Amino acid sequence: MRNAVNATEPVWRRDGFYSIILFLTIFIIITCLMVSTQVSMLHAEATPLPQQQPITTCRQLPSSNILPSSVFIPNGPQTISKATTNQELKLNSSPFRMKSASGLQERRGSNVSLVLDMSALSVAVETPTESVSQEYLLTAGRPLTPQQLSALISNTDSLQAEFAEIPMNFVDPKELNIPNHGTKNRYKTILPNPHTRVILRGLDDPLSCYINANFIRGYRGDDKAFIATQGPMMNTVNDFWLMVWQQGAPVIVMITKLKEKNEKCVLYWPERRGFYGTVEVTVDRVQQTDHFTSRSLTLKCGGHSRVLHHYWFTSWPDHKTPDSALPLLLLLGDVEKHTSSTGTTGTGPVIVHCSAGIGRTGCFIAMAIGCRQLRSEGVVDLLGIVCQLRSDRGGMIQTEEQYKFVHQALTLSPLF
Structure with missing residues (x-):
């Protein structure tokens, strides 16, 4: 019995050994096949697709969807598909977007964002509407006699x-x-017109030189x-006083309260003496009337005074508008007296401001020019004024009520 058992032991060991060898062989073959499949897939993904040509023209599109020729699309590869219902051009953009560069205009739609490079244009393009507006501002006018003004x-x-x-x-x-x-x-929509804006001198960057102010032409x-x-x-505030000094202004006219529901202007002058950047301001005298306060100031800068x-x-x-134009005409007369006085050393422009610098400011300047025209010519062209x-600073005289008020004030100007 012992001999029979011993005779079968070597056979079992050989069969077990062969089974293990067979199992390992199958496992190795399957593993090799899986690795080969993954390598093929990775190679397919790494193969670059044919590069698409840039869009240069679009044909058979509705007029509202026509794109300019040579449109630059900086959003990576695009695919174009033509809809079967409305034949619109659709751009399926890459999920990666480039930031708009400075000097580019961006037009956004529901599923398209085109960036048009305008920096290559050497000449500014003026639309027909802008051309008509500029022509109107340059040519419109209606001179009126005092009698015609009163009737109007x-x-x-x-x-x-x-x-x-x-x-x-x-x-x-x-x-x-x-x-x-x-x-x-102060207001994001009230900006200085570029061709007449005041530029602060002697500063080292465009923002430091910037102030929301425009030069305005006067009579004739x-x-x-x-x-x-x-x-x-x-x-x-420091920019304001630097402008006052650099321009040699003889007079500042302020036509606003510091606060009217919201802040309209900060208190930019001292009670007695103050320093604003490089400009020293001293209040010498204060006079109070029913409708306005006048201050005589001395400015010093760089060893000079004014x-x-x-x-x-x-x-x-x-x-x-005020209830009456008479107080404003009295103020205007006082301003004219000081601008022609030998005691006022500044010979530059009269600085006028309200809050935005266009409504009440525009009315005062229009009245000043209109009064001079009436005295000199016997007629006034307020439309032309x-x-x-507005050619010099957009939006001057903001409302119809203000426009009518200036007409009414000019009917009283011969009394002064």
Whole structure:
């Protein structure tokens, strides 16, 4: 019995050994096949697809969907499919988007974002509407005698229609190529027109040189007779006084309260003496009237000094008009007296500001020019005056009510 058992033991060991060898062989073959399959898939994914050509023209599209030729699409490879229902061109963009570069205009749609490179254009393109507006501002006018002026102010419909025709000439933010200029604007939509804006001198970068202010022509188109500007902000007070000094302004006219529901202007002058950047301001004398306060100031900068008069008119509500034009005409007469006085050493433009620097500011400057024209010519062309103002700074005289008020004020100007 012992011999039989011993005779079978070697056979069992051989069979077990062969079974293990067979199992390992099958396992190795299966593993090799799986590795080979994965390598093939990786090779297929790594093979680059044929590069698509840039879009240069689009045909048979509705007029509203026509793209300009040579459109640059910076969003990576695009695939184009033609819809069977409306034949619109659809761009399936890459999930990766490039940031718009400076100087580019972006047009957004529901599923398309095209960036058009405008930097290659050497000449600014003026639309027909802009061309008509500029032509109107340069040519419109209606000289009126005092009698015609008095008759016109009773015709509200005529004045309303005339005012509505005058182009506002506001500035597109893209016209100001100054990074972060918005930090120095009281209102983001009220910007200085580029061709007449005041540039602070002697500073080292465009933002430091920037101030929301424009030179305004005076009677007979006299160059830089006024500066129209916004009410100073906390971070622009030093810029304001630097402008006053550099331009040699003899007078500042302020036509706003510091707060009217919201802040309209910060208190930018000292009670007695203050330093604003490189400019020292000293208050020498204060005079109070029923409707405005006048201050005589001495400015010092770089070892030089200058006398300046500051007028603060507080009887004019925002976006509205005073109950009477007489106080404003008295103020205007005082300003003219000081600008022609030998005691005032500044010979530069009169600086006028309200809050935004276009509504009440525009009315005051229009009145100043209109009064001179009436005295010199016996007629006044307020339509032409407003067109000239808006050519220099967009939006001057904001409302129909203000436009009518200036007409009414000019009927009283011969009394002064």
